[in-house]
Amino acid sequence: MKSESINIGNFNVRYYAVNTLIIGSGAASLNSAVTLDSIGQKDIMIATTKWGAGTSNNAGSDKQTYYKLSLCGSEPDSVRAMAQDLFNGRCMHGDIALCEAQGSVQAFMKLVDLGVPFPQDKFGSWAGYRTDNDPRARATSAGPYTSKMMFTALSEELKKRSIKVLDNHHVVELLTDKAKTKVIGALAVDTSIVNPHNAFVLFNSVNIILGTGGPGDIYENSVYPLSQTGSTGMAFRAGATGQNLTETQFGIASLKFRWNLSGSYQQVIPRYVSTDRRGNDEKEFLNEHFPDYISLTKAIFMKGYQWPFDSAKVSGLGSSMIDLLVWREISEKGRRVFIDYRKNVSWDRKDKFRPEELDPEVRHYLVSSDAMQLIPIERLISMNSPAVELYRQHNIDLASEPLEIGVCAQHCNGGLKSNIWWESDIGHLFPVGEVNGSHGVYRPGGSALNSGQVGSRRAAVFINRRYNLPVPSRSEFLSVAADHLILVTDQADSWLSSGEKSIKKDVLADIRKRMSGAGSIVRDRNKVASAAAEAFSLYREIKEKIGASTTIELAGCFKITDACLTHLIWLEAIKSYIENNGRSRGSFIITNHKIPETSEFSSPFKDIDLCRYDREVEKNIQEVSFRKGKIKISGVKVREIPVQDLWFEKVWKDYLEDNYLES
Template sequence: MSTQIQIRDIKINVYKYNTLVIGSGAASLNAADSLYKLGQTDIAIITEGMNKGTSRNTGSDKQTYYKQSTTIIDEDSPLKIAKTLYDGGAMHGDIALVEGALSLKSFYNLINIGVPFPHDKYGQYVGYKTDHDENSRASSVGPLTSKYMTEKLEEQVRKNGTDIFDRFLVIGILKDIDKNESVGVLTIDTKNIDNSDYGLTLFNCTNIIYGTGGPASIYHRSVYPKSQSGATGIALEAGVKGHNLTEWQYGIASTKFRWNLSGTYQQVIPSYISTDENMEDEREFLEDYFENPSDLLNAVFLKGYQWPFDSRKLYNNGSSIIDLLVYIETQVKGRRVFMNFMKNPNCVGGEFQFNLLGEEAYEYLSNSNALFGTPIERLKKMNPLAIKLYKDHNIDLESEPLEIDVCAQHQNGGLVGNIWWESNVKHFFPVGEVNGTLGIYRPGGTALNSTQVGSYRAAEFISKVYTEEPMDMNEFKDKIKSQVEKKIDFIKNIKVNKNKSSNLIEFQQELQKEMSKHGAFIRRILEVRKSIDEFNNTFKSLTELIHINDLNELPNVFRIYDMIIAQLSLLNSIEEYINYGGDSRGSYLVHNKNGDYEIDYQGINLRYSLENTIGDKVCETQINQNHSLMEFKQQWNKVRPIPEYKSWFENVWQEYRENKIYGGINNED
């Protein structure tokens, strides 16, 4: 603690650092370690919980890390990766080039600290192809790749002796408003909440590296770990621009234990069953849509490769029909849906007739020596760790069906950052998923690459350019006083009734269900507009609508506060995209009554088009606070192309020696 300052009637502890790293996932930990190794040791990590984030708690059947290919069978380069990322649409070419250029540096750093990516006897880190990829760039250490990364990066940070403020919740990004620069954060020390100071703690800093992950709490149907909430909302509230907020990935996942059901979970072709709320009236519902068994079996198999819902894969019995049929059962009919690995689909007629499969599915199972038995028997052969994963979470795929739904998994969009990951607010660097570098379509595993590249770039820029001490305490208090007072006033307006149970859980769930119904992968403009009005009214009256039993629930109030801002930002971005003429793209379907394609099934009619995807532009979103209301400003910008220039070594060497590559202190380049 550097000192205390008094604001209103509260004495608040204040700490000073050159750089605060917020979050404890793969991006944040790499940022802290990179800063230290680059010579900037005046740093601290602030986290809600070291073990709470997405990096630590999620994965898939074979979680992918995407990098430049390093084997003799694939000719590759940073430019080729950049083109792959750029061609996915709505991604800036200069960002794509940086993510390609630093992919191997980041990958080998992870290897050097002990992440066990596999290589052959010649030292080649052999890869495999992932979705939307033309090279074998993918690597993996199994279902828990990001967990291994996070654990090894944490070892480095602890070895460095970096200060860690654990169980501190950030509730406000503090700015020098005149200069549009971040100067600190307001937090709640969740271990020390009391009536006198509410656990409020201030941090005065020169720089903020913001690695809080995606806005994990905004949906009810979600594969994010329940321990993660995200903090995109308070960054948007502070004037940080968002872009591509509309772009998410949605796909089939288990709900009791939140996990993506991609890869071998689908390739073993389990049966899909639907029941009523009491798990009665069981039936296999996919057969109602597919006219022949081969189309059904191939669509399920392809969900392994094509896990995210993709609006282009609906036509002609494409794999994304599976997602849509699950959605109709769960969210339209109100039934429950399960994947059953204990029995083959009814349509195969008892013993599996593998000749019903298409060539791709048949060859895959044949090459895996799995043309036999039931789905669970095939899964044991092809990926026994996939069974163990669920057993470790008290779910036995050998004896019980697995409840599923179509869930939000990852936001491709997020907060704006330039080629050094600095946002429009100076000294504020969003890294990892909270930074929206990725566009409409992206190869699987690029998100993990982005966590490492972006966090290193932010650390490099800070260590070379933003090295000054934080402002003195009197100036700091003067700059942030009114911003902190606003949060204190909000806290004091919250109703605390020790004789009444809190309504936070039910209140939050209702908002999350609304988002899953109207702001997820099926989007209708009238429903979006209705939701915007409802969420605006909720935010305006938040302290009147909620009540808590105890002050220790204060952090959950602020998580809801952040969540609503993120929800409103997404809904307004969806409305803007549809108003601009945007059709279905990426992982969502935009209902268009005059659309080129139609799905008419059991009373559900969806029309959609795929023509106008606006992939050559990016929509930026910024909040202008107007008293208790938030006004949203939207701006469409042309996508920046991949840079083309002749790099002459001697010239680059000189610019590097003279620090000219950083574009000067104003970061104009």
């Protein structure tokens, strides 16, 4: 696995040949590397933008959830029941749901063995709790930093196994055969090299595992960590198809320090206020939309359990009314919104805590949690003091200042499509983790982490059994890749000769504004159409608008081009769904007009037309591809959960004959 040096155009390029290149160092990538190594495929390496960057190692929440089959108590559970619950989230293929359910125990136990501290009792029972969209108590958690602990445990294992990691390597292009049927390698920029003409790194590889995470870079209001950019555009350029890109999840999060305000942050019933841009004209803007103290406090409390915005939980004074009202203050009225833990919700001009007027379920929870103190910060300290400490560690004292919030993008259920071995429709390319859009409209909380672990293992197993092939010779590889490489290096040359342009920052800010404006929880038909048109014209011009003088700026040019294509494709997907008469669902509502100003108690959002899955556009999985500069969108029927023949002798025979690896 030694590197060599070759010349391409004006660039001196470092060259590697390797069976499997793993891109990214999130929990999914690391698991596929560790699995490959443990099952015998040693010819692997990881290329990652920055060790420690990405969502797994930098995001969390009040109680970050991992979803798996129930493993304790007397409540019955089964692989099929779990698959059914994943499938019930709509627009998820049944065979993938079955794999995620079946693989969950193995994936979970591996993390336990690696040292992730999931709690168990003295009998070894893995106690669980119910999370959103979970009819059984399948969820578990190792605390606010579950995914970080997964990252740490997997990285320690990676080090023990001496798996090669190329840090500071931002992969900028996936290389394919001429017909775009399979990947053959990739090109990266090593941002630690000062001279950009020496910074390209070329990989000739049989397989690529793509673990680049979700599109964190394309939203202005985002709770993705700043270090998570995402690189889905690169896979689209290589010809891979995406699915369910309309299904991003949004929810209330703090802005200065990006963190989900779920669980106890809401259950202690803090006060919500808005101000003008300068911090004046403070107003408890929620109050006028609720008829009484009991319904307002209940909606805030329920936001703790029901964190992501859900269009189906707005009516009837539901908890998602809170997200919509926050969104409206910020996006339509141009105000700032804060959660204030120092004071109670006020009612009748008094901000006294009124336990006797709380909904019985809310009161019971607070009493059981020893959280009946007089003000929200005291209740939060009593119920979950690490939640307060966490903000203190980021220089925010919840006891002395209000917390500015927004409705932020957190995760996309959609992404690239794959088969049951996580191989995309471009052969030998395996999207794992969040970049793989295996889920549909709803998913149980915690199933993203399960999917990342199950999928990355399945990809590794398939590669080892089917694609453990010799790497083509350098000349063979270059004879296929040369034209593509020249195009990319010519583009880099042109950026370097024009030098850094200050406009780059504005371009990225534009992309983010456009996505948060048109592609967030409220999607206005006309606004989406014009945003998609703007995105398209930006995409046509972007290469001329930007330039670079240094290696880091060069990598930045590739990143911004990627973000531009990603946001264009996401917006086109949303536009197509609306134009084909898809209705509000999951984490968005569709409007044709400004949301009316009203002080009616019921809801200013009472005319939400909810998806009933009785139209083709709603029943089918939306697929999006980008080929020859054109975006193609179509609908495919959801595959049912397969009926299995589990007769042991039959399974055994297929296994011994290696037939079980079919897709």
